[in-house]
Amino acid sequence: MLDANLKTQLKAYLEKVTQPFEIVASLDDGAKSQELLALLNDINSLSEKITLNTAGRDARVPSFALVRHDRDVNVRFAGLPMGHEFTSLVLALLQVGGHPSKLSAELIEQIQSLEGEFHFETYYSLSCQNCPDVVQALNLMAVLNPAIRHVAIDGALFQDEVEARQIMSVPSIYLNGEPFGAGRMGVEEILAKLDTGSASRDAEKLKAKSAFDVLVVGGGPAGASAAIYAARKGIRTGVAAERFGGQVLDTMAIENFISVAETEGPKLARALEEHVRQYEVDIMNLQRASKLIPAEREGDLHTVQFDNGGELKAKTVILATGARWREMNVPGEQEYRGRGVAYCPHCDGPLFKGKRVAVIGGGNSGVEAAIDLAGIVAHVTLLEFGEQMRADAVLQNKLRSLPNVTIITMAQTTEVKGDGQKVTGLVYKDRHTDQSHSVELEGIFVQIGLLPNSDWLKGTVELSRFGEIIVDAKGQTSIPGVFGAGDVTTVPYKQIVIAVGEGAKASLSAFDHLIRQS
Structure with missing residues (x-):
């Protein structure tokens, strides 16, 4: 099933498995079951800590579960997790096998503290670049908390379920048999929906933070670039983003980012975040900005308010909130969104x-x-x-x-x-x-096409007739100390490489403003 090169790579990963576990497969005589069996045999041959049991009796065939006999772990794949989901499979093997995740201690504690019974089902497609984030998040949560079960289902292989549940988009997530969410979601987003008190706690955390020298609003290429350039100046830098990576997360193929011959949006987004985290940058994810309150006079602080009731203060602000898909705005579009x-x-x-x-x-x-x-x-x-x-x-x-x-x-x-x-x-x-x-x-x-994410700025910074933030050659907006960068601005040609440059420019301009103001 796996070629020699992939086997070599997978064997190196599986050396990180510390706890023995069993793969329990539910198979029949069909072609897909035989493909899955070949894959599982390959995995079984690469690690002494993994055993294969083909006597499973799950209702979904073909499928397999990863079972730890020393603890209750409920992770299952229904289908053949190749394509974009192969990484999800590898991570699940490692995590069920005892390899620790990179999740923060705070999030791990929050997951382990969840009470109740949570049976998640995620429908994915092998060509979906958004699906792995959901599958990997829920798999990890199921490893960390025995009250959480998760099965990842290849929608193309289980068409009867897709038709019965009227699933028209992936990823589609069900919790205890009821629709839970659709589209890209990470651990933080899922926890925010499960833990209803998390929003108010986040708001209080934001309010308790001291003022930033540079606050970047938005976590796409422009926001990431701005944060890196600010942090390298040794000044207090924060990034508040609705989702780190922005529109890049929804981009499949990227072939014109200079020095990178070919990549995919989610992969580039992860690389951007990893680069930002190399510096002392306070990243605040899942924060949707709702209002900008400019400083009343020079030397005062700007304030950015958020949907959860929190707020942040900063000497300078860089607006890099990007853009979103343009909708048709015709009758029936919203009613049938996700249903065709x-x-x-x-x-x-x-x-x-x-x-x-x-x-x-x-x-x-x-x-x-x-x-x-x-x-x-x-x-x-x-x-x-x-x-x-x-x-x-x-x-x-x-x-x-x-x-x-x-x-x-x-x-x-x-x-x-x-x-x-x-x-x-x-x-x-x-x-x-x-x-x-x-x-x-x-x-x-x-x-x-795209629409700029600038609705929350109406009445504060000057906007073009298309809703873009009007900026000058240095990224300065109509408000002193407030800068703009990326697809949300009037800068022409909405390209990733341009957004990265504009983010750097806005950050350098913000630093210049700070030293001249002081």
Whole structure:
């Protein structure tokens, strides 16, 4: 199953296993079971502390559980965890085998203190770059607390469950049989939903912090760069982010970040965070900013307030809150979000195998999505608002060569249709004739650009008509001591490499402001 090179790497990892455990597999005579058996045999052969038992009787076949006989551990995979989930499998093997995680002592204590019974089920797809974070977080929580059970389920392999539960996007998380969450979540996010008192405790922690020299709001490439440049100056630096990594976490392939030939968004986001943590930077995750209160006069402190009621003070502030997917804002879109309306073709595409879908948007991201989906689904209809697609010519040529793709230009989507449970179609207006047309389908992938995350700044810093923070050549906003960087600003060309440079520039400008002010 595994090639020689991968076996060598895995054997080196499994040497870190300190406690013996058993892999209990539930198999049948099917092809997928045989593939899984080959994988488990390979794993079993690489460590003396791992034994394989093929007499499992789980209802989901193929599946396997990782069992420690000296303690209660409930970690299971239903399906063949390859692709993006292979890392989740390796981590689970190590953690069940006694290798400690890098989680902070505070979070470990919070997990172990949870009381009750928590049976989690996570539906994933092998092409989803968001799913491993959820799978790995819940697996680790199940290792740390015997009251927590977790099974990671390949949605493409267990289609009956996916259909029965009307799952249209991954990762989809169920707790004790009821929907718990959807989309990327880490340990902190999951704990915040389970531990209802955590928000108020976080708010008090924020209020108790002393003022920062530089407070960066946002944890994407611009925010990470700004934090590193500030910390290297030896000044007190903090980063408050809704989720560290930002929009990069939702980006699949990155091929134009200078010096890095090819990578993936989540991998780059982890590298950014690891780099920031090499310095004395106070990282405050899961903090959604709600209001900026500028200093009343020179020398006073700026205040940033957050949704949980907490607040932070700083001599200078760098706004790097990035952008989010632009929505169509048509009837039915919100109602059927996650039930046929999706924004990540790489994550959710496999759930629409053999079905009809639409892609909204004819730019590079839309055309790339349509090309990817055409290899999975029965038919793709691409709707472009303008007279012609805006994607690169090579992408357009590739798209037009595919037999199961229909391209409709001058098409304005006006409504998402559904049956109350899932998407059944859409309505678009022909902008030439003003006539409305219906398209029957099961999925809609929206790829129409980004919106700046600046709603919370209205009435404070000056914004452009598009909602971007207006900055000068040094990243200075309309408020002295407040700077902007990255996709949330008026700087053209929303690219990762540009955001990194703008973050560094804003940080250097903030430092210059500090020394001149003092």
